Amino acid sequence: QQPVQSPQAVILREGEDAVINCSSSKALYSVHWYRQKHGEAPVFLMILLKGGEQKGHEKISASFNEKKQQSSLYLTASQLSYSGTYFCGSNSGGSNYKLTFGKGTLLTVNP
Amino acid sequence: DVKVTQSSRYLVKRTGEKVFLECVQDMDHENMFWYRQDPGLGLRLIYFSYDVKMKEKGDIPEGYSVSREKKERFSLILESASTNQTSMYLCASSLRAGGYNEQFFGPGTRLTVL
Numbered sequence: 721q722q723p724v725q726s727p728q729a730v731i732l733r734e735g736e737d738a739v740i741n742c743s744s745s746k747a748l749y750s751v752h753w754y755r756q757k758h759g760e761a762p763v764f765l766m767i768l769l770k771g772g773e774q775k776g777h778e779k780i781s782a783s784f785n786e787k788k789q790q791s792s793l794y795l796t797a798s799q800l801s802y803s804g805t806y807f808c809g810s811n812s813g814g815s816n817y818k819l820t821f822g823k824g825t826l827l828t829v830n831p
Numbered sequence: 832d833v834k835v836t837q838s839s840r841y842l843v844k845r846t847g848e849k850v851f852l853e854c855v856q857d858m859d860h861e862n863m864f865w866y867r868q869d870p871g872l873g874l875r876l877i878y879f880s881y882d883v884k885m886k887e888k889g890d891i892p893e894g895y896s897v898s899r900e901k902k903e904r905f906s907l908i909l910e911s912a913s914t915n916q917t918s919m920y921l922c923a924s925s926l927r928a929g930g931y932n933e934q935f936f937g938p939g940t941r942l943t944v945l
Contacts, residue, residue: 722873750931761835761921761936762874769931807873809934817862817881818889819934823873 721745723810725822732798732829740793740825742808749813751784751791756824757804765806766793770813795827803829834858835937837922843943850909852940854922861927863905864934865889865897868919877920880905912944 723744730738742751750769753776754762766776768784768791776782781794795802805826809819838853856863864879866889876889878897886897894916898906905924909916919941923934 722875752933754934754936761938764933764935767931767933775931775933809874817887818864818876818879820876820890821866821874823871 722820723751723808723822725806725808725825727825728823729826730828732802732827734798734800734829734831736798736829738795738798738827740795740806740808740827742791742793742810742822744789744810746789746810746812748784748786748789748791748810750811751782752809752811752819753780753782753791753793754807754809755802755804756807762807798827798829800829800831803827835922835924835935837920837937837940839940840938841941841943843945844909844912845945846913848909848912848944850912850942850944852907852909852920852922852942854905854907854924854937855903856905856924856935857903858924858926858935859902860924860935861902862925862932863899864923864925865895865905865907866921866923867891868921868939874921877907912942914944916942917944918942 753765756762805824865877880899922937925932
């Protein structure tokens, strides 16, 4: 079952902040975040692991609440280059190799 | 840098044709994935492979098959294309098991079935 992302879309002015949420109905081992610009391939942003470990870009911050099976991506002081569709992907661990992606959040940053 | 390439950016086929989509990665990754992306539905996993000749069904495997004869190459096959398979197809690879390792995506193939 796909994780649920919210909001579906958000419009910001440059310099404003945004939070994108990702909730799963299953227990999570890890959550991945990717950004896809129009006409391009999704690009990796961050992985958050059960137990608190993180891997990703220094300028991106995110949280992972294992009990609530939720993750949030924090975009602060947004820039025009942040525009795109953000996807979270959930993984339930073990021998499970696959990610199940949410439907995406469209972020538009205007000047 | 990891590079994932797909054989075509755009493809137009007729209903009933057999269609091959090819994906190649150059970083010796163990895992490879095929997704389809449709507006409002996000990325949905069709099949993945965790080793040469090994494959597992994803969430929407119906109407598709895959082949992985060499580590760097993963093919998606539509045995008899149908109009509801018109979509963007994305290939991805990762170093090892999906939980800890990021996926690297190819540029996608936009397939239209007439």
